[in-house]
Structure formats: C-alpha cells, structure tokens
Amino acid sequence: GAVVSQHPSWVICKSGTSVKIECRSLDFQATTMFWYRQFPKQSLMLMATSNEGSKATYEQGVEKDKFLINHASLTLSTLTVTSAHPEDSSFYICSARGQYDTQYFGPGTRLTVL
Amino acid sequence: AQRVTQPEKLLSVFKGAPVELKCNYSYSGSPELFWYVQYSRQRLQLLLRHISRESIKGFTADLNKGETSFHLKKPFAQEEDSAMYYCALGGAYSSASKIIFGSGTRLSIRP
Numbered sequence: 001g002a003v004v005s006q007h008p009s010w011v012i013c014k015s016g017t018s019v020k021i022e023c024r025s026l027d028f029q030a031t032t033m034f035w036y037r038q039f040p041k042q043s044l045m046l047m048a049t050s051n052e053g054s055k056a057t058y059e060q061g062v063e064k065d066k067f068l069i070n071h072a073s074l075t076l077s078t079l080t081v082t083s084a085h086p087e088d089s090s091f092y093i094c095s096a097r098g099q100y101d102t103q104y105f106g107p108g109t110r111l112t113v114l
Numbered sequence: 115a116q117r118v119t120q121p122e123k124l125l126s127v128f129k130g131a132p133v134e135l136k137c138n139y140s141y142s143g144s145p146e147l148f149w150y151v152q153y154s155r156q157r158l159q160l161l162l163r164h165i166s167r168e169s170i171k172g173f174t175a176d177l178n179k180g181e182t183s184f185h186l187k188k189p190f191a192q193e194e195d196s197a198m199y200y201c202a203l204g205g206a207y208s209s210a211s212k213i214i215f216g217s218g219t220r221l222s223i224r225p
Contacts, residue, residue: 034212043200043217044158093158101146101204103213105158 002028004096006106013084014114020080021109023094029074030096034103035067038091050077084113116141118203118216126222127191135186135219137175137201147177147184148202148213158200161186171195196223 003026013019023033031052036044048069049057056069066088068080077096081088089112095103117140127133139145149161162170164177164184175186184201201216 044215046212046214049212095158102160102163104160107157 002098002102002104004094004104004106006092006094006109008109009107010110010112012112012114015085016083018080018082019084019111020078021092021094021111023077023079023096023106025075025096025098025104028096028098030077030098031074032097033071033077034095034097035069035077035079036093036095038093038108040091044093047079081111084111086113089113116203116214118201118214120199120201120216120219122219123217124220124222126224128224129193130190133186133188133191133195133221135199135201135221137184137186137216139182139184139201139203141182141203145177145179146204147175148204149173149175149184149186150200150202150215152198152200154197161199191221191223193223193225196221 005024005026007022011019033050035047037047038044046059047062050069050071052071052074058064066082071077091108091110093106093108095105098104119138121136147164150158151161152158162168162175173186173188175184177184198218198220200218202213204213
C-alpha cells in the first residue's frame with residue numbers, strides 16, 4: 001500500500017513551452033503533497049507544499065508564477081513548469097503525506113528543456 | 115532555522131564492518147527526525163523515524179537532543195546496504211509536516 005505515482009517519468013520540451021507533471025496517491029488519500037527538485041548528485045530541495053482545496057505554500061526563492069501547483073483532489077497534485085528554460089531542467093519528485101504523517105515518494109520526473 | 119547536516123558525502127566500509135552515518139540538526143522546536151534511503155534506480159523510501167524507536171534492516175538511530183544528533187548505525191554492514199542515505203528533519207505536531215533533507219551520504223559497502 002501507500003504508492004505514489006508520477007507521470008510522465010521523463011519529458012523533453014522546447015524552451016518557452018509549459019510542462020505539466022502529475023502526482024497521484026494510488027491507494028490512499030493525501031490532503032498534503034510536496035514537490036521537490038533534485039539536481040544531479042545533490043539532495044532534495046523542497047519547492048512547495050500542496051494542500052488540497054487551497055493554495056500551495058512555496059518555499060523561499062521558488063517562483064510561484066513559474067511553478068504552478070494545483071491540488072484539485074485528494075489523490076492528485078499537478079506541477080506545471082511554465083515557460084520552461086534550460087535551467088529548469090532537473091529531476092522533480094513529489095511525495096504524499098499518508099498515515100502517521102509518513103511521506104511516500106513518487107519515482108520522480110526527469111525534465112529536460114532544450 | 116531548520117537545518118540538517120550530513121558531514122560525509124561518501125562513506126565506504128568493508129562488508130561486516132560497523133557503519134555509522136552522521137547527522138546533526140538545528141531546530142528550535144520539538145524535532146522529528148527521519149532516515150530515508152534511496153537504492154540504485156529506486157525511489158526514496160523511509161528507513162526509520164525516531165519516534166518509532168525501531169530497527170529496520172539492522173539499522174538503528176537514536177535521537178540525542180543534547181548533541182542535536184541522529185546518527186544512523188548498523189553493527190555489520192551488508193553489500194545490499196549500498197545506497198544513498200538522507201537524514202531528514204520535520205517538526206513534531208506540525209500540520210504542515212514538511213521535511214527538510216540533509217545533503218545525503220552515499221554508503222558503499224566493499225565485498
């Protein structure tokens with residue numbers, strides 16, 4: 001149980017386009033999900049906390065107009081990278097808060113912006 | 115401010131040797147500490163959390179509030195323990211439950 005999926009697993013896009021990444025909790029409901037960014041050989045950096053039915057809370061230095069987060073249901077949060085540029089290329093990971101406040105992580109989405 | 119420090123980027127030990135992965139934290143409130151592990155080509159997964167006071171895969175970690183540490187230990191390393199280990203800090207009783215990760219330590223077990 002407590003599986004989190006992400007779609008797509010990898011995506012390549014042209015500079016200036018927008019990309020949407022989905023995060024789903026498959027067998028549990030998650031009122032809170034988190035979005036992280038991971039650069040090669042570096043740790044996870046928390047970008048934002050996604051709350052079902054309300055606005056996301058962004059960490060300092062993360063542009064909320066650049067990284068749009070929508071948490072429309074208890075099992076789905078989406079991250080949209082708007083007007084993507086090569087510097088946005090990274091590994092994006094989501095997690096969903098489950099029972100006992102444990103965070104369950106998705107497999108990640110690799111974004112490459114050309 | 116919340117901060118997690120893992121001083122070692124890489125730790126290499128022989129199979130059967132003891133392992134200690136260091137983690138220190140800074141937090142003004144009541145901390146909740148975790149160890150997460152990421153095996154090659156797999157997603158991040160919870161290894162253990164301090165409130166559970168359990169041993170998972172032979173690993174244990176004790177929260178030392180005086181030294182603000184939460185070191186991960188295993189008496190006899192096995193090859194399958196090779197992975198990336200992240201120490202993480204959350205706030206107890208926090209509705210936000212957000213977690214801050216350390217920079218990670220790559221554990222390599224030599225045969």
